[in-house]
Amino acid sequence: AQSVTQLDSQVPVFEEAPVELRCNYSSSVSVYLFWYVQYPNQGLQLLLKYLSGSTLVESINGFEAEFNKSQTSFHLRKPSVHISDTAEYFCAVRPYNQGGKLIFGQGTELSVKP
Amino acid sequence: DAGITQSPRHKVTETGTPVTLRCHQTENHRYMYWYRQDPGHGLRLIHYSYGVKDTDKGEVSDGYSVSRSKTEDFLLTLESATSSQTSVYFCAISLDTLSYEQYFGPGTRLTVT
Numbered sequence: 001a002q003s004v005t006q007l008d009s010q011v012p013v014f015e016e017a018p019v020e021l022r023c024n025y026s027s028s029v030s031v032y033l034f035w036y037v038q039y040p041n042q043g044l045q046l047l048l049k050y051l052s053g054s055t056l057v058e059s060i061n062g063f064e065a066e067f068n069k070s071q072t073s074f075h076l077r078k079p080s081v082h083i084s085d086t087a088e089y090f091c092a093v094r095p096y097n098q099g100g101k102l103i104f105g106q107g108t109e110l111s112v113k114p
Numbered sequence: 115d116a117g118i119t120q121s122p123r124h125k126v127t128e129t130g131t132p133v134t135l136r137c138h139q140t141e142n143h144r145y146m147y148w149y150r151q152d153p154g155h156g157l158r159l160i161h162y163s164y165g166v167k168d169t170d171k172g173e174v175s176d177g178y179s180v181s182r183s184k185t186e187d188f189l190l191t192l193e194s195a196t197s198s199q200t201s202v203y204f205c206a207i208s209l210d211t212l213s214y215e216q217y218f219g220p221g222t223r224l225t226v227t
Binding site: 004006009032034036042043044045046049051090094099100101102104105106107 | 155219
């Protein structure tokens with residue numbers, strides 16, 4: 001069975017500091033990989049995705065994630081965070097052989113302090 | 115904006131009562147999903163649909179049923195609500211048949227007392 005583990009449930013960080021949110025997955029088949037962000041009292045928004053090709057993918061607001069097949073990881077990074085990045089972040093995988101179903105991690109709460 | 119609405123947005127109900135949540139999309143996407151979100155569990159798939167009248171179970175389907183009689187509507191029913199079904203429920207749709215990335219509605223907060 002596939003699973004996704006987000007290694008940190010909460011990450012506090014000061015504004016303008018770098019941050020890394022860690023995501024590891026377990027799967028016997030190839031997967032597509034996603035990061036979603038959820039701002040307070042809102043639904044989830046797609047932040048970035050890895051489908052194929054370059055293992056480094058970027059979002060429009062400065063986040064990036066790198067797919068590491070050997071370590072089965074897809075960590076999310078940002079070199080300098082803003083207060084507005086405070087949110088919960090979810091890593092998800094879609095195994096090639098499971099139709100449209102996504103498997104989510106437990107989420108990481110990023111709290112950016114001034 | 116993938117044109118997804120959910121109704122109601124908030125509901126409080128009593129144990130043992132039936133509850134139906136509605137998800138409506140405006141763009142005729144084939145795939146629709148219902149998830150529940152609980153602290154420490156992320157999102158877990160309840161049921162999904164890959165077309166009108168075509169549905170299947172997800173990870174946590176016990177106590178829930180779904181129906182999809184029209185492309186644009188996907189209904190989630192709790193036949194007899196229990197306190198363990200207190201949660202935030204999200205509907206999602208898939209735009210793309212290659213990657214199946216999903217886009218989410220605003221959620222319904224359900225409290226079962």
